[in-house]
Amino acid sequence: MFFFKLFLLSFVPSTLSHDGFNSHLLPRPLIMQYPEHTETRFEKSNEELELECTSWRFAVETNNLSPWKTIPEECGSYVKDYMMGRGYKADLERVSSEAGIYAMSLQLSGDGKDVWVFDVDETLLSNLPYYADHGYGLEIFNPVEFDKWVYRGMAPGIEPSLKLYEKVLNLGFKVFLLTGRSEKQRSITIENLTKAGFRSWDKLILRDSEDQDKPATVFKSEKRSKMVEEGYRILGNSGDQWSDLSGSSPSNHSFKLPNPIGYSLLRDPRHNKGLAFTGNERDSHYLRGLLPPVVLTHQLQEKKLMHNICQYQVPLQRYTALMELQERNERLFYKLLIDNVDELLTVVYTPTVGEACQKYGSIFFQSN
Ligand SMILES: *[C@@H]1O[C@H](CO)[C@@H](O)[C@H](O)[C@H]1NC(C)=O
Numbered sequence: 221m222f223f224f225k226l227f228l229l230s231f232v233p234s235t236l237s238h239d240g241f242n243s244h245l246l247p248r249p250l251i252m253q254y255p256e257h258t259e260t261r262f263e264k265s266n267e268e269l270e271l272e273c274t275s276w277r278f279a280v281e282t283n284n285l286s287p288w289k290t291i292p293e294e295c296g297s298y299v300k301d302y303m304m305g306r307g308y309k310a311d312l313e314r315v316s317s318e319a320g321i322y323a324m325s326l327q328l329s330g331d332g333k334d335v336w337v338f339d340v341d342e343t344l345l346s347n348l349p350y351y352a353d354h355g356y357g358l359e360i361f362n363p364v365e366f367d368k369w370v371y372r373g374m375a376p377g378i379e380p381s382l383k384l385y386e387k388v389l390n391l392g393f394k395v396f397l398l399t400g401r402s403e404k405q406r407s408i409t410i411e412n413l414t415k416a417g418f419r420s421w422d423k424l425i426l427r428d429s430e431d432q433d434k435p436a437t438v439f440k441s442e443k444r445s446k447m448v449e450e451g452y453r454i455l456g457n458s459g460d461q462w463s464d465l466s467g468s469s470p471s472n473h474s475f476k477l478p479n480p481i482g483y484s485l486l487r488d489p490r491h492n493k494g495l496a497f498t499g500n501e502r503d504s505h506y507l508r509g510l511l512p513p514v515v516l517t518h519q520l521q522e523k524k525l526m527h528n529i530c531q532y533q534v535p536l537q538r539y540t541a542l543m544e545l546q547e548r549n550e551r552l553f554y555k556l557l558i559d560n561v562d563e564l565l566t567v568v569y570t571p572t573v574g575e576a577c578q579k580y581g582s583i584f585f586q587s588n
């Protein structure tokens with residue numbers, strides 16, 4: 221049955237490109253659309269590309285980017301230039317100096333309960349050398365290699381963060397380090413923080429075994445809530461991921477450090493599992509905060525997608541939804557197509573699919 225369906229798929233384009241096919245009324249065949257799309261990419265001017273990649277990066281940093289969108293492949297060298305050039309440094313320096321101005325503006329109580337929370341990776345320590353060796357996130361992320369890198373303890377300190385760190389210590393803040401790193405990595409983390417110039421923190425909180433499967437936002441919120449229960453006032457929080465900063469018991473003022481590289485894994489549609497990453501996978505792949513805090517299986521994701529596609533009344537919109545899926549998650553796109561070939565072929569053929577849609581609506585809600 222599987223092979224039969226595959227055969228059907230490859231049969232579609234030739235059938236549809238037949239003379240009788242009216243391309244003004246019906247969308248063009250799914251599979252033939254692809255090369256045309258690639259061609260337009262090459263026509264983009266450098267200026268246009270730069271603009272688009274800057275806009276994309278802005279959306280990443282502001283947490284506006286839909287978790288389903290992948291990093292545009294053509295922004296690879298843009299990201300590299302940003303990370304290695306003045307851009308990333310300038311952004312780090314600005315965050316640090318603005319945080320410093322805020323810290324100095326506060327009147328501390330002097331009871332030792334005023335706290336500044338720092339994340340570790342990409343906030344105090346930089347894994348940039350690792351990413352430089354691995355294509356700045358263009359290469360598929362290898363969690364085993366990354367762990368090896370962490371254990372080597374080679375991560376250099378982030379200078380602007382060190383400045384802020386010393387400033388808040390001198391102002392009399394308690395400094396709590398809250399990291400998604402594992403408790404097993406405590407000693408190498410201490411060693412590396414110390415070598416990089418970070419001294420005398422008041423707490424170093426890592427993820428122990430019971431925290432392993434918690435999304436970063438949950439883990440960090442729990443730890444912050446505990447601080448608040450203990451009577452601490454979290455006045456400042458520095459982190460490079462939104463999952464460092466959002467959630468419950470937030471600080472009075474959060475400072476988001478730049479980091480466009482966390483998206484590396486989402487970048488390749490062939491390896492993008494979208495919402496189907498498990499908690500552990502999300503952690504080791506640095507995806508915390510980039511995906512919504514739910515883990516859906518592929519099966520449920522498929523049902524949800526079918527449901528969404530069927531919601532569109534206009535056939536062209538259904539078709540567009542499918543094309544968008546192909547772009548952001550190729551693996552899921554083909555799986556969806558193969559598993560639902562009867563229903564999805566009608567999206568291309570005859571744009572009236574009421575029955576299948578009703579079916580999927582109910583299937584999806586049942587499994588909820
Ligand atoms: C930690 O960081 C520094 C640079 O800041 C680096 O030179 C050192 O090798 C790292 N490793 C350890 C184990 O501290």
Ligand SMILES: *[C@@H]1O[C@H](CO)[C@@H](O)[C@H](O)[C@H]1NC(C)=O
Binds near residue numbers: 326327455472
């Ligand atoms: C921090 O936020 C809390 C809760 O909103 C508020 O009561 C407190 O005054 C704030 N502290 C400072 C120093 O702004």
